[in-house]
Amino acid sequence: MAQIIGGYFTSHVPAIGGAIVRGDQEEPYWKPFFDGFPPVREWLEAERPDVAVCFYNDHGLNFFLDKMPTFAVGAAHEYRNEDEGWGLPLFKSFAGHPDLSWHIIEQLVGDEFDVTTCQSMLVDHALSIPFELAYPEAQEWPLKLVPIAINTVQYPLPSAKRCLALGRAVHRALVSWQGAEKIVVIGTGGLSHQLDGERAGFVNPDYDRFCMDSLAANPEAICVDSTKEIVRKSGSQGVEILNWIAARGALGAAPARETHRNYHIPISNTAAATMLLETT
Amino acid sequence: MAQIIGGYFTSHVPAIGGAIVRGDQEEPYWKPFFDGFPPVREWLEAERPDVAVCFYNDHGLNFFLDKMPTFAVGAAHEYRNEDEGWGLPLFKSFAGHPDLSWHIIEQLVGDEFDVTTCQSMLVDHALSIPFELAYPEAQEWPLKLVPIAINTVQYPLPSAKRCLALGRAVHRALVSWQGAEKIVVIGTGGLSHQLDGERAGFVNPDYDRFCMDSLAANPEAICVDSTKEIVRKSGSQGVEILNWIAARGALGAAPARETHRNYHIPISNTAAATMLLETT
Amino acid sequence: MTLAPDTPPPPGDSAPIFGTHLFDGCAAAKGYALNAMCFSFNEAANREAFLADEDAYCQRYGLNSEQLDAVRARNVLAMIEAGGNIYYLAKLAGIFGLNVQDVGAQQTGMSVDEFKAMLLAQGRKAGED
């Protein structure tokens, strides 16, 4: 039987990729953010998960407006990163786990989630950076990937409630998976930030704290708000909290144990956070 | 206020396109099928709808396995047909109705349908042939289009129950649409047929009759079966009845009035049917 | 061959359907290269490239040996067994000049005339009801 060991949650700001390439981890600007990762790494080293189910949002690498899915589930043998157009480093490829992907997809469609299935899929910095942060020494990724992309580009976005339900359906799939793998769940993006508009630079530490405080034991509290209300409180890209909410759902409905938290303003335009939740 | 005048339902067998180009409508092989259309044409001439909401399935023109949506909603200004690879005639382009598309999409995502939105979208014979049959003299289509594609290619397919619910959510959107348009709903595909496997050539008139008898007043009866059970009864492409079910849903939950029916075996490998349902 | 021995289906979805191959994730994972090649045949230039050098075109899409053999043999059941999906395979069949009735005949082991007659007979039978 598979085992869901827990999940980690982290911002995925593109600039982090640049800081890693330059080796800026100890620079005063970056250190408060990178210091959030040793506990995550130690936990992963101790647990050694075999598969990651990662909830993220594509930033215009794999999806365009011609076919913009609300929820997309990867079912590929391999996931490559490619040029995103802003001089980001090229990140390492991931091995897929198509059998688990299809098992999850069967559960989701059976539970009336109308997913888009992706048997060929590029993954962008939003997926790669959380692995770079968690496995800084890896020559190749030590675990397989099931990526799940949530639309945060084209309104209407799915509601937080729907994203939590998506995650919980993924959880049911993981619980019924007959493989022997250890599974880690990852949620990427956020926390509060806004890139576009006259409100660019907006962050909201109070709301971020509310989200972090709710995540382990009461994620429903974050789901009371409409997507637009979340944008109001969290910024137009703060809505990436949807990925965190779905990932939290994939840990199951039981309370999880928060074993680590880091929060720092700013990284680039973002209130950056890292959390570790273990299943109980 | 918009008015939903009713819907027509028809098979979309590619060979129909060839028969139209050759002018074979009066040939003994084709006449029993084409004879099903004069009542549909007369109704459309009397009602003159301004917009069509058409539920169909793509046969590998616009969607491939890299991004295969369960439900895709077009939101383009124009929908072109293109070469599908088997020498089919090129069909006329459609003008879109992006405002109505987005209104429908807002309703669907709000009602927790996880649609893929398509602001650029090719439409194949499954969408074009029903218009060729209904408007044989048209130099250009006299109505605008909102296309909704349902996955019948990659299993797991959505359940019939989910497709009916999708249609009913579209109905709610149409009812709340503030435009003055007359709207016709179209469901394409089926009825029983099977192209692939040792059971190729399978048709099932008893099941087809059950579907046709249920459509107007009790579409829920068709939704009792799982998708696989529908394939068992209807053939692997007979599952295109999902488009009919969704289209029926878009007429609303109230009983509709069946004002015309035609059924003929075979057109190519298919038990071909045409039905007209008017809202009451 | 008995078409569709439609005995009352057993309850549950586990029972197989005679002569029917659902294109599930397992089939899709196996057939991706073959289906990708067939999808490319929406473009006339690709159909011509295939006709000009069939093996080279198949290699370019990375077909495995089972898929290569099935394509060389124009054997639709073998293509399906190798993960092909009929919606994409139909585009390949079109290159060979085969329509869905030719493909149906091949898969059922009938001549095309027999296959067409079988369909017409089903129509007559349905009309008699």
Next chain:
Amino acid sequence: MTLAPDTPPPPGDSAPIFGTHLFDGCAAAKGYALNAMCFSFNEAANREAFLADEDAYCQRYGLNSEQLDAVRARNVLAMIEAGGNIYYLAKLAGIFGLNVQDVGAQQTGMSVDEFKAMLLAQGRKAGED
């Protein structure tokens, strides 16, 4: 400029959000050509083609005059007003050597240093809590 006058939000989703432009269907329909052009900048060759002849590249994607003016002026707010989405516009900004902090500064009418200082100040303030 006052950042985020975050008075308690009125109930309901109808109230606008200060300085925030949700990329809904209306914006998307308006901005398709601009966003399609920006999406093409995932490929280095396309970025080079744009740099080599900016107007010709914009014409190829059918930008309207509002979009053309916004691109020529490197004016991000005008691009958003013309239907641009920040996820795609960021790829265009990258060609001009602008990162998200440059873009933030431009949109808020600050210098880049002021914009960065504003973010650092928010961090200090949050730390004081």
